[in-house]
Amino acid sequence: MTQHNLTPESKLPALGTTIFTQMSALAQQHNAINLPQGFPDFDGPRYLQERLAYHVSQGANQYAPMTGVLPLREAIAEKTAELYGYRPDINSDITVTAGATEALYAAITALVRQGDEVICFDPSYDSYAPAVELSGGVLKRIALQPPGFRVDWTAFAALLSSKTRLVILNAPHNPSATVWRQADFAALWQAIADREIYMLSDEVYEHICFDETGCASAPLPSPRSAKPFI
Numbered sequence: 001m002t003q004h005n006l007t008p009e010s011k012l013p014a015l016g017t018t019i020f021t022q023m024s025a026l027a028q029q030h031n032a033i034n035l036p037q038g039f040p041d042f043d044g045p046r047y048l049q050e051r052l053a054y055h056v057s058q059g060a061n062q063y064a065p066m067t068g069v070l071p072l073r074e075a076i077a078e079k080t081a082e083l084y085g086y087r088p089d090i091n092s093d094i095t096v097t098a099g100a101t102e103a104l105y106a107a108i109t110a111l112v113r114q115g116d117e118v119i120c121f122d123p124s125y126d127s128y129a130p131a132v133e134l135s136g137g138v139l140k141r142i143a144l145q146p147p148g149f150r151v152d153w154t155a156f157a158a159l160l161s162s163k164t165r166l167v168i169l170n171a172p173h174n175p176s177a178t179v180w181r182q183a184d185f186a187a188l189w190q191a192i193a194d195r196e197i198y199m200l201s202d203e204v205y206e207h208i209c210f211d212e213t214g215c216a217s218a219p220l221p222s223p224r225s226a227k228p229f230i
């Protein structure tokens with residue numbers, strides 16, 4: 001009888017095991033507190049649990065529109081306007097995803113074409129590189145230098161080329177917690193203003209920021225004062 005190997009060949013053979021899996025396994029092995037991965041040891045907000053239970057009990061079990069349910073997109077537009085003074089269009093500017101990793105993957109695969117170059121700042125969240133590689137792009141990495149983990153803008157300018165398509169930034173930054181200052185955004189703008197380059201801004205820690213001088217965002221409104229949007 002012919003034996004078939006049903007394991008498909010990996011499209012990312014050099015990928016290896018992510019640092020999240022490695023560190024979580026070590027934490028478990030040594031019975032240590034697992035800081036590398038987001039494992040909150042507290043429950044989610046009570047009002048969110050109640051809203052979830054309410055909608056489950058009301059039979060909300062249908063597919064959502066591709067871009068997300070309308071009241072949620074309206075609430076995101078409202079929050080963005082309140083915090084940043086810019087109101088995104090609920091139909092063309094907002095897409096709801098199941099977490100940031102899906103949004104990052106969708107954005108990278110939508111923008112990056114064969115041979116395009118993508119700049120990211122290392123250490124970086126390890127789902128950027130595989131998405132760039134699967135899209136046929138070439139990742140150009142810039143090392144953030146300790147102790148401040150700030151961007152060397154001269155090195156950044158030297159890395160730009162006619163193939164640069166995308167720059168991925170992450171602030172507040174994981175794992176250093178560095179927040180970009182106005183001067184960083186100005187330097188970035190100066191470097192790319194004349195080029196057709198897209199920015200992908202990963203701000204998953206936007207509200208975990210304790211330094212008002214460097215913070216890109218205002219604090220999150222208290223959940224207790226927020227009215228249920230849906």
Ligand SMILES: Cc1ncc(COP(=O)(O)O)c(C=O)c1O
Nearest residue numbers: 099100101102125170174202204
């Ligand atoms: C910088 C950064 N972006 C995105 C993510 C993942 O976000 P999500 O869990 O919403 O997919 C992480 C998780 O560690 C991260 O560190």
